[in-house]
Amino acid sequence: MRTSGIDRRTTLRLFGAATAGIAGAGALGACAPSGGSTDSGGDAKAKNFGFTSWSLNEEATKAEVNKIVKGWESGHKAKIKTTAYPYNEYLQQLTLKLNGGEISGAVHLDIAWLAAIAQMGKLVDLGDVAGEGGYTDVALTSGQYEKKQYGLPWTTGSIGVIGNQKLLDEAGIKKHPVTIAEFEDALRALKELKGVTPYAAATKVAQLKDIFPWMQTFGCTILDGDKVTIGDDASIDAVEWYKKLHDAKLIAKDVDRFDARALFGQGTVGFYDDAVIGKGATLATAKDKNLADAMVPVPRPVLKKGDDPQALLWGGVLAVVKGEGSDSAADFALHATSDVPTAVSYFGKTAMPPTTAKGLADPKVAADTFTSDWTKKITKTATPGPFWAYAKNAQIEEAVAKQVQAVLVGQSSARDAMKRARDEVTTLIKE
Template sequence: MTTSGISRRGALRMFGIGALGVAGAGALGACAPSGAGTSSNGGDTKSKNFDFTSWSLNEEAAKPSIEKIIAAWEKDKGSKVRAVSYPYNEYLSQLTLKLGGGGTTGAVHLDIAWLAAVAQMGKLADLSSVALKGGYTNVALDSGMYDGKQYGLPWNTGSIGVIANSKLLEKAGIKKHPTTIEEFEDSLRELKGLGGGVVPYAAATKVAQLKDIFPWMQTFGCTLLEDSKVTIGDDASIDAVTWYKKLHDEKLIAADVDRFDARALFGQGKAAFYDDAIIGKGVTAAQSKDKTLADAMQPMKRPVLRSGDTPQALLWGGVIAIVKGKGQDAATEFALHTTSDRATTTEYFASRALPPSTTAGLADPKVAQDTFTTEWTEKITDTATGSPFWQFAQNAQIEEAVAKQVQAVLVGKSKPKDAMKKAAEEVTDLIRR
């Protein structure tokens, strides 16, 4: 990822950390004592105790696995790790506010889409030399880099794609995954005919997750951003949103659905398709009363507009970054262990179905022999790309601006052409700040 002339002050302003926050950060640096074991903010870098902040600690399915890693580390190192969490949809804003005010230390779990914005705050340690010890794959390493530096150690690297429920497909007489938009629509109508409250495609329709529209825009031919110019508002993006509205009006997708709602519907056997990361299998199957659901979950290539087109998917993953200051050294060691120790990553995979980001971890039989993971990599991650908007500190605002316009179309408050024109204007304004 690369920056586009966005200053640190601009990144702080984006998150509501104004002049006082910037001045406060500078004051902390000015008051910091010099000498070994300290950093610019006065924190003891040699402290064995540190914080670990992660949204996954707020999720029922993920929390036990991470707490187990933390407990093992504390026992082995004789240290104390304070676990901190915020809900995913609030995580970035909460984290950046705390980080800007000096209230966050230690290790922090970051979505790869947030790395650029957080790195621009100037609070993260450069882990370039540490990363060389992990045995990470090149793709994984790239996910933790910003502006030529390694700010994150890759914990997992994958993609967001479509998951299908083979039980419902079979019940509807659908013998193979649809490969084109036309075939996909036909399949959705067949599934709707099952009745019983089935939502054929549990697509995102709430603002919080409506960034899922981007791969569909790309499917219809919109590049989103090209030569620093926003291309949302072109015919392809309008066609994509018009199509999404058609699915909504025909009740082939449902209103007010986010990722968590989609997982719940899928877990109840009420949805045949939904978008998720590879983590979806583990999370959704664990929440479902149907203990055979995991066997019915299949990775599916996103349908294309025309045969021969490249299926679209969004790169997805998480890294662990380190905040400069208190506990920095121990937190770095913890991050390296958590993301690269083979026994730890294999056990984490067994409990959460998240593939390791190291060559050795991926080669472990427990990982390599998992059909779902292998198929996901081949069908979805293979053609996945990062968002062109990740390079901007305003990425979250960009996604929200587009999402609100798409939702306005879905609820009948705006026409696709008008909404995409407005979205383009808002996004253009955001990236020029």
């Protein structure tokens, strides 16, 4: 994961916190050494510790997560104090509590937040612990910042392309498209089917960050060090291609992730972008429960054969706060993320794929061909979001998305829009 020189005030603004109050506490100092440090106070070797996670607040996951917690408490004669916040409030609450010294132990982080939280200097380097987990290389990468292992991977997946094999068969598409040219041919064949949207690509600002892997597919690095490369020929080519699909009605207007899931659930979409858990989310509201058999992961088409398919890394890690109970919390994080029976049970209840080679090879996981194929074909070459290391990641993604949308609706040329996007993003990463 790349790094950046984010200043203290900018990092704070990411969380919507009261900048002056928190900055005055000097909370965002340089990262301190790890290994039992008690910078946050308390005994690192204490048996009891805290655990903070949004999964403890969600119906789909809280029972299974509580099972992991209770199992640890029973087996280690310890007490874990759990704290839960809704996902949409989680980052702000976590940051405020960390700055106030009110959180200890293990904390659940979205991998998109890891860089900003690590910069606060309150997390333990779990490099030695991670070596015991047997994690896949891509999973390990998701928990790293500045070459240090600040998170143990709990869920590692990606956002890629899902296809409806039934519609592909009906359209006479005998094999999944590998190149952009083959993908276009497949979309045109799907368009011949009545009432079918060939590709339910994101066209609303909320998910138009999906353009990033397509830009990378066309050869745009997006960032080169701290230099924004959006606006180069490759990014312009990618957006012009997206516009071509839009004008040819091969993708639909005003679609976000939720719209795409709903349309796919109706059996009227050939391809769409989603996370690996999108299958479960889509099937939950699908009219045809047999749709599960038709859902297949499709590596993102490449510009030329031999290129790596592009995908956005997606998932969560367990980090540990320096101070009270940090050693025990690290052991708990290792157990929760790498113990095979625990990971397999979690997968069975939540469809969250394990992050270790042994977990993925377990018969109960391997039998789920969708997840296994997704891991091998899509997550294998997934990369972090290009702007995750920057405090204004959300604003950056929105700035680019708005410019892409302007192209789609005919308000701007791709060249002019990408130049504006480059200038806006360059300003945002320097603020």
